[in-house]
Amino acid sequence: MNRLLLAAYPEPYRSRQGEELLACLSEAYPGRSWPPPREVAALVRAGGQARARAVVDDTARPWWLDGIHLAALALAALALVPYLQDVWHWALHIDPGRNAIAFPFSGWYPWAQGPGGRTRLLPYGVLPLGCLIALLRGRTWIALPAAAAMIWAGATSHGRTLFGDEGKAGLSYYGLGAPITARDLVLSGALCAACAVLALCRPSRLRRRSYRWLAPVVLAMFIAGNLHIIYVSPAFQRGLFVLEATALIAAWVATAATGDHRWLIPVAAVAIVRTQAIVVQPDVFMQSFPDLVVFLLLIAPLPALAITAQRRQGQALAE
Amino acid sequence: MDGPLHGYGIIKAAEQATDGRLRIAVGTLYGALERMERAGLVAAGHEEIVDGRARRYYRLTEDGTEALAREALRMQQAAAVVIGHSRDAGAAPA
Numbered sequence: 001m002n003r004l005l006l007a008a009y010p011e012p013y014r015s016r017q018g019e020e021l022l023a024c025l026s027e028a029y030p031g032r033s034w035p036p037p038r039e040v041a042a043l044v045r046a047g048g049q050a051r052a053r054a055v056v057d058d059t060a061r062p063w064w065l066d067g068i069h070l071a072a073l074a075l076a077a078l079a080l081v082p083y084l085q086d087v088w089h090w091a092l093h094i095d096p097g098r099n100a101i102a103f104p105f106s107g108w109y110p111w112a113q114g115p116g117g118r119t120r121l122l123p124y125g126v127l128p129l130g131c132l133i134a135l136l137r138g139r140t141w142i143a144l145p146a147a148a149a150m151i152w153a154g155a156t157s158h159g160r161t162l163f164g165d166e167g168k169a170g171l172s173y174y175g176l177g178a179p180i181t182a183r184d185l186v187l188s189g190a191l192c193a194a195c196a197v198l199a200l201c202r203p204s205r206l207r208r209r210s211y212r213w214l215a216p217v218v219l220a221m222f223i224a225g226n227l228h229i230i231y232v233s234p235a236f237q238r239g240l241f242v243l244e245a246t247a248l249i250a251a252w253v254a255t256a257a258t259g260d261h262r263w264l265i266p267v268a269a270v271a272i273v274r275t276q277a278i279v280v281q282p283d284v285f286m287q288s289f290p291d292l293v294v295f296l297l298l299i300a301p302l303p304a305l306a307i308t309a310q311r312r313q314g315q316a317l318a319e
Numbered sequence: 320m321d322g323p324l325h326g327y328g329i330i331k332a333a334e335q336a337t338d339g340r341l342r343i344a345v346g347t348l349y350g351a352l353e354r355m356e357r358a359g360l361v362a363a364g365h366e367e368i369v370d371g372r373a374r375r376y377y378r379l380t381e382d383g384t385e386a387l388a389r390e391a392l393r394m395q396q397a398a399a400v401v402i403g404h405s406r407d408a409g410a411a412p413a
Contacts, residue, residue, distance in 0.1 A: 042346030
């Protein structure tokens with residue numbers, strides 16, 4: 001089981017020092033297949049820091065380009081969140097009318113015609129999903145048209161046969177861990193702008209990430225699709241909030257380990273998009289959390305990350 | 320400091336030097352070793368296999384020895400300030 005903990009470290013580190021670290025663990029905790037929690041926490045933290053340093057050491061591309069790439073990935077994932085269940089049903093040909101909660105606003109598929117509803121060919125979620133996959137693989141010329149199509153789908157009027165009326169009708173913004181639906185053009189606009197910058201002004205190739213990064217996305221689709229959870233469910237909201245908090249902590253750990261500003265860009269992009277969604281679309285669901293708490297949780301990480309980066313850089317200079 | 324030590328050797332040495340008060344976590348130790356190696360304070364030396372376990376030995380470089388001396392002096396001065404203040408204030412009656 002100790003070997004499983006090594007996955008926290010980047011591959012070059014594992015191949016160079018993995019065996020040595022495992023040997024040290026077995027000497028420090030003889031007969032134990034799993035070290036104590038304090039040790040697990042130290043290994044996970046050190047592995048995360050080693051990964052962050054490996055990213056910064058890769059000077060094949062400027063930090064701001066990597067930061068915008070991360071921001072685009074975060075925004076594409078944020079845009080996909082409300083449509084996880086829908087995409088899962090479409091991919092597996094599950095009749096949405098029988099399984100999805102609050103379904104009728106989004107339309108029927110041709111293979112599952114329901115009474116009196118509109119027909120659509122595709123779920124809107126394939127656009128942010130396609131954009132996310134293209135960005136993972138560094139294919140900006142595929143991500144850019146997908147992001148532009150998101151703006152089009154969110155801005156045009158009802159009654160279309162391609163994506164139904166998704167994004168123009170139906171449930172909207174909800175609470176703290178709030179997914180933002182297609183009608184919010186600031187999200188799709190910011191994603192499109194990030195993709196345009198990546199496609200047009202790139203001085204070097206983008207980082208190509210493994211398809212393994214899609215595993216958590218597929219898992220989220222599986223959970224949302226099979227447990228019939230939609231994004232207005234409190235369980236979904238809490239899960240998403242935990243995910244966001246984890247991502248913020250990871251950004252802080254990476255910034256503290258390296259003093260690099262690249263992780264500030266995705267945090268700022270998500271904070272801006274989420275804040276405007278709260279300001280523009282307050283509704284009854286918003287009362288579930290006080291506005292001030294939401295704003296503090298979204299805005300406070302920005303100066304915290306900037307100060308952390310400055311301090312780390314100051315320490316590096318002093319050394 | 321003693322000669323080159325492997326990872327677990329460093330943990331044991333720190334534990335013995337502090338009468339068991341300090342037990343460095345393996346993850347913390349290797350994170351610190353990596354940072355110090357990058358800063359040129361520590362250098363990885365020879366490797367060997369003992370009882371089927373891989374061991375790499377680390378030693379302080381000249382820069383590392385100087386940094387250690389500076390840090391020890393700084394802590395000694397800080398301790399002297401605190402001890403001096405305590406004497407000036409005088410011991411409180413029991």
